[in-house]
Amino acid sequence: MKLKTLFAIVVLMMAGLSTWATTQNPFARQSISLNGQWSYIIDPYENGFYNYRRQAFDQSDSGAGGYYDNKVPAHPNELIEYDFEHAAVMDVPGDWNSQVPELEFYEGSVWLFKSFEVSPQTDKVYKLYFGAVNYEAHVYCNGKKVGMHKGGFTPFEFDVTDLLVDGDNFVVLKVDNTRHQDEVPTVNTDWWNYGGITRDVLLLDLPKQHVADYVLQLNPQNNREIKGSVTVAGGQAGDKAQVAIPELRINKEVTLDKDGKGSYAVAAKKVKYWSPESPKLYEVQVSYGQDVVQDQIGFRSIVTAGKDILLNGKSIFLKGISIHDENPLIEGRLRSEGDIRMMLQWAKELGCNFVRLAHYPHNEKMVRMAEQMGLMVWAEVPVYWTISWENKETFANAKKQLTDLIERDINRAAVMIWSVGNETPVNAPRLQFMGGLVDHVRGLDDTRLVAAALELETVDGVMSCHDPLAEKIDLISFNEYAGWYSSHALDKLTDIKFSFDQDKPVFISEFGAGAQPGYYSADRVRWSEEYQEDLYINQLKMLEQIDGLRGMTPWILVDFKSPRRPHAVYQNFWNRKGLISDTGKKKKAFAVLQQYYEGK
CATH class of the missing domain: 2.60.120.260 (Galactose-binding domain-like)
Structure with a gap:
């Protein structure tokens, strides 16, 4: 050659x-x-x-x-x-x-x-x-x-x-x-x-010499201190960069090393924490010489304590919904900030304080807008179903995508959870693959929770999690479709019990049912809006029995396109599990979840 x-x-x-x-x-x-x-x-x-x-x-x-x-x-x-x-x-x-x-x-x-x-x-x-x-x-x-x-x-x-x-x-x-x-x-x-x-x-x-990267985060070991780093392309050892937060009267000089990077920590005793109720963002300036970058950044802490999730030291319930990066009204990917705002405004109307951006990294503008609107975020990479677990190049690819996601959104206070995948099978190669991703996340960012959408086992009417990956992540987070993909009768869902060995918060990353918009049935049969409505009513009753339930993101906010859904009458290549139709019409189950969140 x-x-x-x-x-x-x-x-x-x-x-x-x-x-x-x-x-x-x-x-x-x-x-x-x-x-x-x-x-x-x-x-x-x-x-x-x-x-x-x-x-x-x-x-x-x-x-x-x-x-x-x-x-x-x-x-x-x-x-x-x-x-x-x-x-x-x-x-x-x-x-x-x-x-x-x-x-x-x-x-x-x-x-x-x-x-x-x-x-x-x-x-x-x-x-x-x-x-x-x-x-x-x-x-x-x-x-x-x-x-x-x-x-x-x-x-x-x-x-x-x-x-x-x-x-x-x-x-x-x-x-x-x-x-x-x-x-x-x-x-x-x-x-x-x-x-x-x-x-x-x-x-x-x-x-030629410019601020290439910067990180500003609340120190998880000291919530009155901001820590971070600055990287200058073309920077030399001993050069100085500046991090300024005028409202907090912070103007920190950062000394660069031979690679053009410098780390810092600075006291921030009067910082106001970001939360869904008060999504406070500070004007931030990062500069090197004449090169100045402006940003808006919030500060908050998120940890687990036993079966609880604590945001800024206070218990919180994640009232969420799952979202795809797709506009149902104009088919295709979300193209504009108007498209993004429409989706997030629907989530706010539903009563959400949290969104799961599934099953891949969404637009950076989506994350920033969610942050401005007071919506917490679950961010995910597309390690989905049947990845080649034993292929080293596949793992390197997944790791790189995860790295890119974290580096892009590291400064977004709204991002609470990094998810390493969805509905992956339990076996040794997969555990090594997924466990490696979890370890990688923790090495990059110690200020957020790490999760994955797992699957449960049902034995004698009891759902439990025996996935060893649950030991490595921060939540018992799982998808379950009782009453849709299972044979459970809707009025018997409350007979299902849950038992978990892990002393961790429980998070339901998916549940739901398909409903053809505008199809109504007095008999409340499958595919009708009434069937979806009944499933939500009974699912919420069932889930409320779980000890340590700390949040959920039902599947899904809006109907979306899928080649896996060819049924000519009810689907026509649409996944119909949305609470809102492809014409923007709210289905009956929307009001059920909305009322539930109003009471949380």
């Missing part, structure tokens, strides 16, 4: 599972938005990536031949079999499944193209930032490959400083949402596999 080709492969592998973080709080930095209309070319055979010998163009000696070249004919007889200039367009952020009718079920490669103008300055660094691209993205700037990223829900960025020219520039992505067994998530999910550039795209304009 030629040295140049080997080097290209190594670079590609490093880009796919890179170890560097994205710029903290990118929306507060100077940038050019690359949102808007992007040209696209559907490429199911990947003709724009491989030659007819199935050799990647970008790994050849010349690197030429792929669609990323954006080549145009030099004369009428030159053969070029693609054309971005006259290609169809789609909106970014946005997925192709909901925007292009013939791509509704499409899984494969699509090329996306965007031109832009910039006048790069010699004292600046320019980074292409993507909020999320599902799933595998190969990124090119002005015809040169800058990297590859795997993972459909976490941000990534690449330095393009040396590739930009004064005037017209272009960026091309090959995006592939094909499911694979060894990826995260794997081939089997219960949500729509929306492909495309689903979140914001920015060209960050940064000083």
